[in-house]
Amino acid sequence: MVSVTDKHEKRMTYLCIIEVQLCCVSLFEHLEPHELHSCIFVNRQWCKISITILWRSPFYECNLLRNKWRSLNLLARTCLLCLDDNKRELLTNESIPLPSISSGQQPIFDYPSLFRVINIEIICTMSDAWVISNKGKCITSEYCKKVLRKTLIEHLLERAEMIHFINLDEFNIKPIINKNALNLRRLKKIRFSSPTTDRKNSSIDNISTFSENVSIFSTLTNNLLHIIVENHKQHGSFIEYESDTKALAELVRNQGSLKCLEISGYYMNISSIFESLKGKTTTLTKLSLNRVDLNFISQNAINSWISCVNLKSIEIQNCKIVEEIYFNSGQQIFPNLKKLVFVNHVAKFPINFIIQIIKSTNKNLEYIKFELDHLTSVNQLSLINTVIHHCPNLLHLNVDELLNSQLIQILDSCRKLRELKFDTSNEFDNNTFIEFAKHIPQTLKYLYINVDYYPFPDTFRMFINNLNDVNLKVLHISNGEEELGNECREILEKHGIISSRIHSYQPFL
Incomplete structure (x- = not known):
């Protein structure tokens, strides 16, 4: 008979093992x-x-290896060894060579069940790598590729018990999906990408339209946290765009806890997508728009957008807009916003829209990145002045054009800065560089300057003497041509400052 003491000891031993x-x-x-x-x-x-x-994301690791093709071939071999008997028989009947299984050499783990990331494009490439490496054993290689792609996609989608992210990428092969599969209902992140070219005459079987793929997952899951959509169509018809937009709006509307939405490449009216955000007022924390046409956006769509009061990150890159979008003046629309990225390399953009966003953040912005190719000097001045007066809590600032006077004002007003990156075409000389050091806040750790100027060693010494207890870790100066001289490097290193680029403090990335 087992005593109470023995039971207690066994239980404690078991708990210790679990803890370890x-x-x-x-x-x-x-x-x-x-x-x-x-x-x-x-x-x-x-x-x-x-x-x-x-094995959560072996595709990613294969992409990092030097011999990517050989790595994918080995990955295909492992996945094929884990196939069930029915799928092995199917491939054998199609004259697709399979790796031989010697006695005692069965895979120790069911590797496909460990996958959390399914990348459709790399599965196709992996299948191609296997067929090409066994070309002499395949009767018709193109047909074998199609069959193997379909079989492996189906198998991995079935076996991945804890699937987290599906990347459908440009191949857009319509997966064979079991709509009752519990693992797909637990999906948290998905990326859709339309093909860059017309694939009507493609040799790939089972091609689905972009909207079909979106609709499949719209009915399949309502627990997505992150949706990424990249539209590469250059000359799509109005009907195609409308169908794609409606499908995406329905997908967004069906997700109960959506946190991140990234949209790229939409040059048609996307008001319906924005209107579908109406039910995401408390969940959505990140919105990224890249190459999106905002000219046709409706007022209802704007109201749905600004109702997302918990947004912490907004990224607007190379978007089209002619007329200003106005919010209610004085309203703190995005009181929790921490990160703002505004990149404009394509055309003029009404800057008051961005200024409104900055003013609506209740001075909570911590990360700002601006790339402003097409701004007039007046608009650039207005935007930087808004930052100076409304962003006292900034930690990271990256601006491609700053006047010397603006630089000093930013340093004096943003006293919590940890990282500063800026370009300037202004006359930046030794006196400016030395004066600049007097205004650097004590919190600054990383400083990157892109300027047509290199300070002399004596200037470096004076710069460091003027830092006023600033614990600077990195000072990188680049003029696109020359490298920093050895004597200047030695001066910096003597004070514990690195002169080359390193991975710096970048929150929210």
Whole structure:
């Protein structure tokens, strides 16, 4: 008979083992792939944890390797070894060569079940790599590629128990999806991408239109947190655009907890997409618009957008708009906004729209990036002055054009800055550089300057003497041609300052 003490000891031992495993998982999450690979050979427990993490997104790791084609071929081999008997028989009947399984060499793990990321494009490339490497054994390679793509997509979608992200990319092959599959209902992130060319005459079977793919997932899941849409169509018809827009609006409307929405390449009316945000007033935290035409946006769409009061990040890049979009004056529309990116390389953009956003943030902005090719000097002045007066809590500022006077004003008003990147075509001389140091806030760690000027060593010494207890970590000066001289580098290194670019403090990225 087992005593109460023995039961207690066994329970405590079991809890300790679980605790150790949880600690290992937490630690291993932060290791690089090559470090995890070493952990595989330590013991059985470490092996299981490492394999589970490594196989969440093996496609990504293959892309990073030098011999990508060979890596994808090996990945295809492993996936084929994990096929069930029915799929193996199907491929055999289609004369597609399969890796031989020797006795005792069955895969230790069911690797497809560990996938959390499914990348349709790379599955197709992986299938092609296998067929090409076995070209002599395939009767018709193009047909074999089609069959193998379809089989592997179907198998991985079925077996991936904890699937998190599906990347449909440009191939847009209509997957064979079981609409009752529980794993797909747990999907959190998806990326749709329309083809760059007309694929009507493509050799790929089962091509679905962009709207068909979107509609499939619109009925399949309502738990998406992140939707990415990239439209590469250059000459789509109005009907195609309208169909795509309606499908996307329905997908957005059906998601109960959507947090991030990224839209790229829409040059038709997308009001219906914005109007579908009406029910996302408290959940949506990031909105990214790239190459989107805002000229036809309706007032109802604008009202739905500005009702998303929990937005923390807005990115507007190379979008079209002729007339100003106005919000209610004085209203704090985006009181929780932390990050604003505004990039404009294509055409004139009404700057008051961006100024309204900045003023509506209740001075909470912490990250700003501006690239302003087409702004007039008056508009540039208005925008920078708005930053000076309404962004005292900035941590990161990246601006492609600053006047010397504006630079000093920004440093004096934004006393929490940790990173500053700026370009200037102004006359930037030794005196300006030395004076600049007197205004740098103590919080600044990373300073990147792109300017047609290099300070002399004596100027560097005076700059450092004027820093006033600033604990600067990186000072990178670039004029696009010369490198910083050795003597200047030594002066910086003597004070613990790095002179080359490094990964810096970038919140929200």
